[in-house]
Amino acid sequence: MTLSKIFIVAKKEMMGIIKTKSQMLVGLLFAMWFSVMTAPVVKTVDEAAVFDTFNNLMFYFVLMLGIFMAYLFSGKVFFNEKREGNIETLLCTPLSLRQIWSGKVVGVTIVAYLIALLAAVLMTIIANIFSTSMLLPSPAILLHIVLVVPAFIATAVGLLGFGHLLLGMRENQIINISIFIVIFFALSLTKNVIGAGFVVSWIEVGVLLMVAVLLLALISYLTRYLSKERIVTTIT
Amino acid sequence: MIEVRDLTKKFNGKTVVNGLNFQVQEGEIFGYLGPNGAGKTTTMRIILGLLRPTSGKALVFGDDLGSNDELRRKVGILLDNDGLYDGLSACENLDYYAQLCNVPDREEKIRDLLDFAGLTKRKDDKVGTFSKGMKRKLGLARAMIHDPDVLFLDEPSSGLDPEAQRMVRDLILHMAKEKRTIFLNSHDLDEVQKICSKIAILNRGTIQAYDRVENLRNKFSNPVFEITLTDAANAKHAFDLLQSLDYVSDCKPDGLGITATLKEENYSNILNELVGNGIKVEEAKKLAKSLEDVYLDVVKEDSS
Numbered sequence: 001m002t003l004s005k006i007f008i009v010a011k012k013e014m015m016g017i018i019k020t021k022s023q024m025l026v027g028l029l030f031a032m033w034f035s036v037m038t039a040p041v042v043k044t045v046d047e048a049a050v051f052d053t054f055n056n057l058m059f060y061f062v063l064m065l066g067i068f069m070a071y072l073f074s075g076k077v078f079f080n081e082k083r084e085g086n087i088e089t090l091l092c093t094p095l096s097l098r099q100i101w102s103g104k105v106v107g108v109t110i111v112a113y114l115i116a117l118l119a120a121v122l123m124t125i126i127a128n129i130f131s132t133s134m135l136l137p138s139p140a141i142l143l144h145i146v147l148v149v150p151a152f153i154a155t156a157v158g159l160l161g162f163g164h165l166l167l168g169m170r171e172n173q174i175i176n177i178s179i180f181i182v183i184f185f186a187l188s189l190t191k192n193v194i195g196a197g198f199v200v201s202w203i204e205v206g207v208l209l210m211v212a213v214l215l216l217a218l219i220s221y222l223t224r225y226l227s228k229e230r231i232v233t234t235i236t
Numbered sequence: 237m238i239e240v241r242d243l244t245k246k247f248n249g250k251t252v253v254n255g256l257n258f259q260v261q262e263g264e265i266f267g268y269l270g271p272n273g274a275g276k277t278t279t280m281r282i283i284l285g286l287l288r289p290t291s292g293k294a295l296v297f298g299d300d301l302g303s304n305d306e307l308r309r310k311v312g313i314l315l316d317n318d319g320l321y322d323g324l325s326a327c328e329n330l331d332y333y334a335q336l337c338n339v340p341d342r343e344e345k346i347r348d349l350l351d352f353a354g355l356t357k358r359k360d361d362k363v364g365t366f367s368k369g370m371k372r373k374l375g376l377a378r379a380m381i382h383d384p385d386v387l388f389l390d391e392p393s394s395g396l397d398p399e400a401q402r403m404v405r406d407l408i409l410h411m412a413k414e415k416r417t418i419f420l421n422s423h424d425l426d427e428v429q430k431i432c433s434k435i436a437i438l439n440r441g442t443i444q445a446y447d448r449v450e451n452l453r454n455k456f457s458n459p460v461f462e463i464t465l466t467d468a469a470n471a472k473h474a475f476d477l478l479q480s481l482d483y484v485s486d487c488k489p490d491g492l493g494i495t496a497t498l499k500e501e502n503y504s505n506i507l508n509e510l511v512g513n514g515i516k517v518e519e520a521k522k523l524a525k526s527l528e529d530v531y532l533d534v535v536k537e538d539s540s
């Protein structure tokens with residue numbers, strides 16, 4: 001019962017994002033841009049380091065893109081819902097506040113993750129076009145893409161959604177802008193992260209997975225502090 | 237069914253509603269009136285569990301709507317905001333809420349409601365392209381998608397054309413006939429007068445009047461009489477006489493007619509007085525007081 005309600009919300013949010021052409025366009029453009037950026041890196045690095053560089057790139061780009069998509073779509077799904085005031089009506093349906101939050105998190109996570117996956121595929125294809133040897137993600141990177149990336153996307157969406165619901169409109173706008181800056185700053189660090197001499201292994205991936213799971217548990221716990229009154233009184 | 241007991245709400249120390257007490261029975265149409273900022277929407281939000289009372293209780297079917305998720309299945313709402321998604325079509329909007337409320341036979345129900353709202357032709361258009369009134373109608377359809385036992389409507393007619401207002405009114409009456417309960421926040425005194433069985437008038441957070449409509453009319457407004465005299469001389473004579481009576485508070489001549497406002501119900505006295513003084517009365521009738529008179533009296537009384 002609880003799950004089916006969450007699923008109804010998730011499905012509606014997914015369809016909502018997919019149907020919003022401007023949002024999908026931005027998402028796809030970023031996926032393409034990230035993928036195209038692999039080309040010069042793969043091309044310029046020496047033959048010996050190309051496999052590690054490719055994997056490091058996948059590690060960083062797919063995760064960053066996923067988080068960026070989480071940020072992009074959360075704004076629509078949580079922030080707009082509050083700004084337009086629909087949340088009040090939704091809070092009067094038989095759904096609990098946690099079910100609404102969970103449904104939205106699941107919906108946004110799925111779409112953001114699909115775009116991240118698409119980017120992973122595109123990156124692999126483009127890297128192979130520009131490389132003389134065959135490039136495929138290492139097992140650790142595969143695990144990263146299959147588990148860590150979605151977990152981090154869910155964490156990011158959950159946290160952003162929590163913030164959007166908890167805080168007033170002005171605070172939210174400030175947070176949105178700050179996050180945007182942080183993401184671009186993080187992207188500018190790409191060279192340092194994927195620089196030679198460092199190879200992403202099971203250990204990094206395992207640690208990240210644990211961090212993501214802990215964060216998710218923490219946020220899920222934090223939603224206890226959300227109340228309908230808090231949401232209703234921060235609408236304007 | 238709806239029970240509000242000693243309900244007080246403060247926002248940051250500022251009291252917005254204060255010690256409210258009222259009940260709404262099954263099948264009743266309850267009109268909740270009051271000037272802007274009186275606290276009507278706040279009261280409704282507390283009953284719906286969107287706000288917590290600072291003290292006191294608001295129960296629906298004996299329980300708190302905010303914490304009893306399943307209980308909310310029995311409740312339909314139309315607030316200020318229509319609760320519709322601009323990016324979804326009329327049909328998709330209704331379908332979403334129908335799914336959330338676990339409505340059986342969704343398609344049939346949606347078809348009926350779109351028909352009722354007069355939006356069948358536009359069912360696949362995005363709600364973002366609708367006019368304010370169309371959205372309001374669809375919002376109302378949305379509120380009824382799960383056949384709620386109680387409907388909470390916050391100024392449902394705002395933004396609607398006269399025909400649509402009439403439709404809303406008929407709908408509310410229809411719902412009441414089916415033993416559903418309606419809590420109606422409104423500024424439209426005419427509407428309330430036509431459909432509500434009981435009303436409460438709220439002013440600056442406290443209830444100034446709470447009763448059945450006809451009782452309120454009798455209790456609050458001063459009785460008004462319209463007297464028509466046979467000729468001008470009689471009219472002049474009658475006017476002078478009425479003005480001299482201490483239980484007549486106001487007296488306005490209008491050709492052969494006079495409208496007199498009394499301080500108390502004194503119908504027979506006034507006629508005796510006129511006839512006793514040899515004045516020929518052609519017609520005398522008691523004017524029905526409108527809810528507007530009552531409302532203005534109550535609100536004025538409080539602010540003076």
Ligand SMILES: Nc1ncnc2c1ncn2[C@@H]1O[C@H](COP(=O)(O)OP(=O)(O)OP(=O)(O)O)[C@@H](O)[C@H]1O
Nearest residue numbers: 232233247252270271272273274275276277278279
């Ligand atoms: N979240 C809030 N924080 C502080 N004050 C509030 C809040 N919500 C409402 N108020 C105040 O409570 C009072 C009553 O507001 P409310 O919206 O209940 O009035 P209303 O009777 O519905 O008025 P209207 O007819 O204009 O809709 C107003 O003075 C308003 O400023």
Ligand SMILES: [Mg+2]
Nearest residue numbers: 276277278390
């Ligand atoms: Mg209001």
